[in-house]
Amino acid sequence: xxxxxxxxxxxxxxxxxxxxxxxxxxxxxxxxxxxxxxxxxxxxxxxxxxxxxxxxxxxxxxxxxxxxxxxxxxxxxxxxxxxxxxxxxxxxxxxxxxxxxxxxxxxxxxxxxxxxxxxxxxxxxxxxxxxxxxxxxxxxxxxxxxxxxxxxxxxxxxxxxxxxxxxxxxxxxxxxxxxxxxxxxxx
Numbered sequence: 001x002x003x004x005x006x007x008x009x010x011x012x013x014x015x016x017x018x019x020x021x022x023x024x025x026x027x028x029x030x031x032x033x034x035x036x037x038x039x040x041x042x043x044x045x046x047x048x049x050x051x052x053x054x055x056x057x058x059x060x061x062x063x064x065x066x067x068x069x070x071x072x073x074x075x076x077x078x079x080x081x082x083x084x085x086x087x088x089x090x091x092x093x094x095x096x097x098x099x100x101x102x103x104x105x106x107x108x109x110x111x112x113x114x115x116x117x118x119x120x121x122x123x124x125x126x127x128x129x130x131x132x133x134x135x136x137x138x139x140x141x142x143x144x145x146x147x148x149x150x151x152x153x154x155x156x157x158x159x160x161x162x163x164x165x166x167x168x169x170x171x172x173x174x175x176x177x178x179x180x181x182x183x184x185x186x187x
Contacts, residue, residue: 005055006055009052009055012048012051013052016044016045019044020037020040020041020045024037024040024041039079039082042078042079042082043075046071050068050071051064053066053067061108061112062108065104065105068101068104069101072097072100076089076094077093079093080093091140091143091144092140092141095136095137095140096137096140096141099133099137100137103132103133106128107125107128110124110125117172117175117176119172119175119176120168120169120172122168122172123165123166123168123169126164126165126168127161127162127165130160130161130162130164131161131165134154134157134158134161135157138150138153138154138157139154
């Protein structure tokens with residue numbers, strides 16, 4: 001992929017521009033003003049800023065995550081200003097973005113630098129996502145939308161993710177144990 005990174009980046013950039021201009025033309029032709037195309041005008045450049053670093057060979061993933069970290073709050077702030085809903089940036093956008101970005105950095109560090117079985121890494125990922133991050137985001141969404149927590153739904157989701165994380169951990173444990181036994185037998 002990195003051998004072709006320049007053509008990929010150019011193609012991706014052109015596709016983004018085409019998407020924005022197409023939405024602008026259609027929105028203006030139908031409504032004689034820019035309404036829903038504003039979301040495209042905002043979202044496509046945000047996506048480009050986050051995804052374009054992936055074509056860089058050595059640090060593409062880290063730069064992409066850094067870009068996501070830097071641009072998420074400004075993106076959400078502007079999105080909050082153009083949506084026809086009461087301001088949701090502070091009570092919902094900031095805590096949800098913080099929880100999501102922190103989790104993504106943990107996953108990046110886990111898969112990039114921690115030398116353990118991929119089954120264990122998957123178990124940790126499912127646990128953090130379903131048992132930690134999901135309830136945090138649900139709490140803020142529930143507070144913003146209905147002013148009360150849907151505790152049963154959160155508990156059921158967390159329990160399902162916990163069961164899946166434990167299952168992935170045990171699969172990893174059995175595979176590690178079998179690999180260790182095979183390695184001892186070969187020696």
